[in-house]
Amino acid sequence: MEAWPGTRRWRRSLRLRLTLFLIMAAVAGLLIHAGLTTWPLPALLTAVGREVPAYWSVEMLALTFVLIVPLALGMASVLLAPLTRLLRALESTVLSYRDGEFGSAIAADPPGGLSELADLMQLHSELGLALREQRHHLAQRELLLDTVVQNTPVALILTDPLERIAYANIAARQLLDQGRSLAGRGLDEVLEAGPDDMRQAFAGAQDGLFSVVLEGQEERFHLSMRDFRLQGQPHRLRLLRRMTRELSRQEVASWKRVIRVISHELNNSLAPISSLAHSGAELARRGQFERVPGVFASIGERAQHLHGFLSGYARFAKLPAPVLAPVAWRAFIDSLGAHYGFAVDGELPAVPGRFDPAQMEQALINLLKNAHESGGQPEDVSVAVTAPRDDWRIEVRDRGPGMTETQLSQALLPFYSTKRSGSGLGLALAREIAEAHGGRIAMGNREGGGLWVAVSWPRA
Template sequence: MRLRSLEGRLAVLLAVASLSGALIYVGVTHWPLPQLLIWLHNNLAQSNLTQSVPSPNRTDAVVICAVILIPLSWWFAHIVMAPVKRLLRALEGAVASYRDGDFSISIALHRRDELGDLVRVHNELGQTLREQRQNLAQRELLLDTVVQNTPVALVLTDANGRVAYANIAARHLFNEGRSLTGLHFASLIADAPDALRKATEGTEDALFSVEMDGSEETFHLSQRAFRLQGRPHRLQLFRRMTRELSRQEVAAWKRVIRVVSHELNNSLAPISSLAHSGAELARRGDIQRLPGVFATIGERAKHLHGFIDGYARFAKLPAPRLAAVEWKPFIDGLALHCQFHLQSEIPAQAGWFDLAQIEQVVINLVKNAHEAGGPPEGVTLALNQVGHELRIEVADRGPGMSETVLAQALLPFYSTKRSGTGLGLALAREISEAHGGRIALANREDGGLRVTLILPQPATLPS
């Protein structure tokens, strides 16, 4: 126990108080008060005063001790509690300053006890909070600088639809560079093009085009709802996509031209050669070999027709016609076109999708799985109903895909096969997104590839 600690000081004061009480009690009952009273009695007797001075009994001694010790105890308590009360008042002021966001308060109290340790820890906490506040302010400044100078127009609205925050791009896009804070966003865009207003009225991300400065400008709207300081807010990001879409369109057309040119050359070159050979055979009268020449020309023409037809189907994909689909006929129909092992129980609820489109997608996925190079018995099909989503999984035991191929496998015209058109997975992606779903590719941990077709399902099937 430290002597300079509060416990040590209190122990010393209690010991002093106890010793004082004992000394007062002895002084009252034994010495010097009884001797003083006897002396007073003798002097009064010599002065012919008949009144005697009584000696204090035990009760009188206790009363006298209490009269002396109570003020003394009060004084000792004041000595002990005075620094504690001063520290509590200082801590109360510091906490009030922290509540108001002022972390510059430090307590100037130098003690070598527990109160001193508390003051030191408090001052260290204040220093830490000041440093964190400074770092936070610097980060907020950096974030505000980045947000204000980004080319993406950012608009944050509150529950009443009024703009709580908008960056420079948003001010130039919607209010000719003037501030948007406090304005009602719906009123602000009341005279805007219909495509812009309809996109902001929805809750999903959207891609729309508007007429600006005599030319068409395409925007991508990304919007999210969240709670800020306990209140609902809505964040909308308007990103200009015209240049990016133009670059992507040019790149896509270049890929199309390369693929089509390659395929046309592969078919037209043999056709041209065979036509020349057939003309030469006819000139020489060797008509026995002409049927073979014409058959080969017909085969190449049929292949070319199928290639062009595939591109045409991709470009003219109709909107899905959703209907209830019973699973057993669906599985039996798939088994007529491809081989697979069903690895899951058939869902109890019927599916809700376009039967022809999804059937074609699954058939293509199963055929791709067989062409992956794994064993035929490793191709599996699984049907799972997870919440309001239907998951159709096709897996194989082939080598899987590299990260580069996974990143580009769903792009149109991308293929790693020598004779591939790059439309199979792209068509599957197009059909799944037309259903409001998505498609995901992932390598399996124990080898192979898993393709998951995710389709939204209603809680109850429409009648």
């Protein structure tokens, strides 16, 4: 008849083994001590004619201890050998888990019938299975994430504390080095052959908008940067998003919006003019000529308001082709200072620039006006003139609050303004003038607060 499972489990338990070990050790000790002090050793000594000493019990107690120790160690080794093997197996699997190998497993039945460890074995097996499943799911998620990141149109560059490229997706490789691998290379080395505006944007510590010429066409990019720690080390993630198509779409929306604004303004002015003209005709018919001059004055005021409103848009829409001429930098900068105050950063180039001074002055006046209205101190507004590579570059800087990422992406759109009463034509006109000179305009937030806006064009 089969024993009850609880009884069988108890018989195979570690507690029973330890209990049996203690009992067997105690019985063995008693038997050895009795054999040495009572029978048969004292009887043998008496049989051979030797007298048992008075201190015989004390000596035999010490001898009993000497004999029982190795016997107890042998019994313990035999009884605990299954537990030792189990602990070694657990140690081996734990080391495998530490090394990322979750395929190791231990049999569900503990060795040597140690049933009290069955729950531990079961939990260990479930842990291994859970870790294997989690690693499989994690690998699938990493593969999905890598596929998404690699194929996104946004260029992604991750650099380490030494500004070496740790990761770059397909778009970044195509943009920076014609699809070649960038991993392990220095960011400065990769950007060395790139456009100046891109290199300067990467050198900054703030988000920004800049333009570069790629394959004969101008492309606008928005650069955003985020710092974080990866494996305990500071890293920087840069995201380059092409804005040309988005800006074109928003430009169309802006033109539709301005048409609505102009239509609204025309209606607001033409309706009163029509009404006043009718009133003037009626007054003339009645012979009330003394009130007619007032009607004409009101018509003139409305017409003057309408003329002023439309002239701002006309200047933007009818920008003539620039007339390039050599311009001395000191005289040009001094003429700008007559409109708005600013400090000059660095030395002015000794070589004269070549541009349309009237148009460029208009563009820079708009930029200086924005800088003075940014909310910063007027004495913090500065202008720098440099000649990187084959371009002229004029940069206007302020210490205002700067712009958000959304504002930066839309700042160059016509009729977009962050000011309640702004027309949104200043930056757009500066951009038109820069592009008419074969150049471009770029902008971004300054480290420490503020905004920089740079106009650049070819020196030749």
